[in-house]
Amino acid sequence: MRIALIVVPLVLIAAVAGFLAWKILGLKDRLVAQLETALHATAEIGSLNLDLGKGELLAANITLQNQRADAPWDSAAIDQAEIHFHFTDLFAAVMPLQIDLTGWKVSLHTTAQPYAPAPDAGTPAPAVPPEPPGPAWIRVTAVSASEGEVTLHTADNQVVLVHGVSFHSDSPGGADWTTQLTVGSIAAGTFVTESGSVELHSDASSVTFNNLLVHCGDGQVAGSGTLDLAAPHALKANFTANAVPLTLLVAVRWQVKLSGLVSGTVAYQGDDAAGSAQGHVSIAEGKFNLFPWLGKVTMLVGLPDVGGMEVDKAEADLAWKNHIVSLTNIDLRKESVFRVTGQDDIAADGTMDGHLKLGLPTAAISKWPKHQTDVFSVTQDDYSWADVHVTGTPEAPQEDLSPRLLAVGAEQGTDLIKEGAQKATDLFNQFLK
Numbered sequence: 001m002r003i004a005l006i007v008v009p010l011v012l013i014a015a016v017a018g019f020l021a022w023k024i025l026g027l028k029d030r031l032v033a034q035l036e037t038a039l040h041a042t043a044e045i046g047s048l049n050l051d052l053g054k055g056e057l058l059a060a061n062i063t064l065q066n067q068r069a070d071a072p073w074d075s076a077a078i079d080q081a082e083i084h085f086h087f088t089d090l091f092a093a094v095m096p097l098q099i100d101l102t103g104w105k106v107s108l109h110t111t112a113q114p115y116a117p118a119p120d121a122g123t124p125a126p127a128v129p130p131e132p133p134g135p136a137w138i139r140v141t142a143v144s145a146s147e148g149e150v151t152l153h154t155a156d157n158q159v160v161l162v163h164g165v166s167f168h169s170d171s172p173g174g175a176d177w178t179t180q181l182t183v184g185s186i187a188a189g190t191f192v193t194e195s196g197s198v199e200l201h202s203d204a205s206s207v208t209f210n211n212l213l214v215h216c217g218d219g220q221v222a223g224s225g226t227l228d229l230a231a232p233h234a235l236k237a238n239f240t241a242n243a244v245p246l247t248l249l250v251a252v253r254w255q256v257k258l259s260g261l262v263s264g265t266v267a268y269q270g271d272d273a274a275g276s277a278q279g280h281v282s283i284a285e286g287k288f289n290l291f292p293w294l295g296k297v298t299m300l301v302g303l304p305d306v307g308g309m310e311v312d313k314a315e316a317d318l319a320w321k322n323h324i325v326s327l328t329n330i331d332l333r334k335e336s337v338f339r340v341t342g343q344d345d346i347a348a349d350g351t352m353d354g355h356l357k358l359g360l361p362t363a364a365i366s367k368w369p370k371h372q373t374d375v376f377s378v379t380q381d382d383y384s385w386a387d388v389h390v391t392g393t394p395e396a397p398q399e400d401l402s403p404r405l406l407a408v409g410a411e412q413g414t415d416l417i418k419e420g421a422q423k424a425t426d427l428f429n430q431f432l433k
Contacts, residue, residue, distance in 0.1 A: 040068035057083040070231070072111050074153075079103030094139050101145040109153040111233050111272045142170040156323075156348075160188040164195075175204035186214065190255065191248050193221075205229055212239075219243035219261060225268075232271035239266045239279075246283060253350060253394050260286035266318065274322075282315035286332075290394065293402050294338065294358070300405070301364045301371070303337050323348040336361055339383055344390065354390035358401065359383035370408050375401070 036043050046061025062078040082100040148165035164184020171177045179200035186193045196214035200207055205228065212223040221244060225237025243261040250258060264281030287310055295307040311334050316327040325346045332340040344354030358376075365372045365384045376384035392398035 041066050055085050072108055074107040076106040096139050096141045098142040103147045105149045107151045110155050144168045162186050177202045216244045216248055234271045236269045257289045257394050276321040279318045281318050286311050286314040293399055298338055301368055303364055350393045352390055356388045356390055357385050358388050359385045374408050375404050
């Protein structure tokens with residue numbers, strides 16, 4: 001009996017020790033194996049230190065390399081991961097864990113495809129292999145991360161850099177996760193922001209984001225939307241801009257031509273194959289130096305040179321599809337000087353195709369009867385209007401108004417000289433340059 005009293009506790013202790021050894025001694029290899037299985041990636045862990053008293057596992061110098069072609073990430077590196085658990089959970093069939101990451105980088109690529117003509121109707125969509133199962137013996141209940149850097153490669157070979165990324169995610173169980181995320185800055189070409197934040201909720205099928213707020217100079221962009229996790233990854237989102245510097249939103253080649261503060265709304269929807277957006281924008285404190293001919297026209301009829309002049313109103317409806325920006329219902333005006341209405345399509349290479357109407361005050365154009373009858377022939381709202389077809393690029397814009405003005409000027413050149421309008425004649429000569 002006494003022997004039994006001694007042996008039984010020893011057996012129990014040995015069993016517990018053996019169980020702990022099974023749980024702990026091969027932990028590093030098992031973590032690597034499970035990471036590789038769950039992520040379909042190669043994984044390396046530089047060091048692994050266990051503190052049972054604190055319920056803490058410290059992993060350092062972790063590198064991951066994606067091996068799954070359809071996954072939206074390429075590689076990741078983590079300086080340190082602190083994995084927290086309760087000692088008693090070592091005996092559970094599934095071990096709940098909380099993870100803190102410090103100093104991490106991840107490289108992503110978009111699942112969207114570059115714009116291309118639609119394939120033949122008979123072309124089958126490529127099959128997407130099912131996701132591999134995750135590790136069955138652990139369940140992550142919370143993840144916190146700080147000092148992160150994200151690099152996103154877009155379908156058009158552009159790069160988006162997100163600096164200073166921190167987040168906290170937790171899950172009550174299952175596939176539902178709630179995340180609070182902040183960033184220090186975002187850089188995408190000329191679009192460079194300051195701090196931003198967003199709230200995320202994800203489940204097995206989708207990710208919903210709300211309360212997106214990104215600071216851009218003295219302005220900001222807000223938004224919300226939903227992304228489907230299954231292919232073709234449908235995305236629907238709504239964004240609102242308030243006083244965002246226009247120079248942040250356009251390519252470098254446009255920045256010397258345009259300035260102002262953009263406000264408006266845009267609704268986006270798309271998937272891996274295509275995307276489109278619609279909205280309305282207005283620009284405060286706008287200056288537009290796209291049309292050098294416009295200043296010549298206004299000076300010709302005795303109005304101020306509008307080059308570099310701040311306009312009183314600038315707004316338009318906006319649509320984006322197949323990498324073409326279409327501006328419709330354009331309303332650009334400087335009161336008592338000019339108005340421009342119409343539409344303009346701008347391709348990704350910067351080429352324009354605009355069908356515009358230029359209005360000059362009738363009181364000014366009426367002093368030049370031939371111009372009014374032959375060019376600015378439609379009168380409405382105290383303005384006389386002429387059609388203008390604009391093409392070319394920001395560096396070399398072209399239009400068809402100047403030749404018509406030249407033709408009319410040639411006809412009445414003698415009258416201009418008689419009236420002593422040498423300045424107008426000089427302006428006509430400029431059109432020839």
